[in-house]
Amino acid sequence: MGEYAVIGMGRFGRSVAITLHKLGHQVLAVDKNEEALREVSDEVTHAVQLDSTxxxxxxxxxxxxxxxxxxxIGDFIEESxxxxxxxxxxxxxxxxxxxxxxxxxxxxERVGAHLVVYPERDMGVRIAHTLAAPGLLDYLELSPTFSIEELSVPETMSGRSLGQLDLKTKYGVSVLLIxxxxxxxISPPSDTTLQTGDVLxxxxxxxxxxxxxxTFEPPK
Known part of the structure; x- marks a missing residue:
């Protein structure tokens, strides 16, 4: 069980704090706004009102x-x-x-953050990818050139094995799981036969x- 502090109870901070607590961790929620803390106090371990600066x-x-x-508290740049x-x-x-x-x-990063996240930008990228690719269910960028995707198996692939499709040779991608x-x-063998509704x-x-x-069609 870990112990985490989340400063700023906006939508993003509240989501992080509540999720960590649901996963079984100790969570301290911090905000200078009493009302924001009241809304989350029953869903975290402790809630404290203070000025984080x-x-x-x-x-x-x-x-x-x-x-x-x-x-x-990314929206308040100086405070952040x-x-x-x-x-x-x-x-x-x-x-x-x-x-x-x-x-x-x-x-x-220069003042010491070990990890900087961009939730609005990342969500925008994910939504754009799912809109642009009809069969795409989810998308995670690993680097500027590599990504992980979830794809709904279309009817044209149903009944065929991974070996028959040979996605590695034809498209240069690897199937991590179905x-x-x-x-x-996980790491399905080449004789695994796909079914409509499977997610690659x-x-x-x-x-x-x-x-x-x-080559994928929109999920029905």
Whole structure:
């Protein structure tokens, strides 16, 4: 069981805090707004009202004792940067900070954030990919050139085995797993026969994945 502090109870911060708590971790929710804390207090371990730009307040809640601190106040740029800087100076083990754009992200990295996340940008990219590729269910970028995708198996592939389709040779992508209802088939063998409704999780270069996407039809 880990211990985490989440600073900023906007939509993003609240989602992180509640999810961590549901996963069985100890979670401290922090915000300077009493109403925001009241809305989340029953779904986290502790909720504390304080100003995260005040070093003494952060020390008072033992902020350096947490496995990671999430700075989820990206919309308030100055406050986000100052909070991240204070956490760095206090010696927090891991700092995850939300940014709204690349410029803010670079500053957060320079003042000590170990990981900078861009939830709005990343969600926009995922939605754009699912709209542009009819059979695409989900998308995760691993690097500027490699991604993981979830694709709904079309009727044209139903009844054929992975060996017959030979996606590695034809498209240069690898099948990581197949999801069939609640069953997961990890590293499925080449004689695995696909069924309509199966979900393929594949990894490869973006240009190869784009070629594969063009052969899929919209899920029904």
């Amino acid at each position: 005040d070093a003494e307040s952060l020390r008072g809640v033992g902020i350096t004792n947490f496995d990671a601190v999430v700075v989820a 940067i100052l909070t991240t800087l204070l956490l760095t100076e206090l010696g927090c083990e891991k700092i995850v900070a939300k940014a709204v754009d690349d410029r803010q992200g670079k500053v957060l 999801r069939r209802d609640s069953q997961l088939m 999780v594949v990894v490869g270069e973006n240009r190869q994945l784009n070629r594969l996407e063009s």
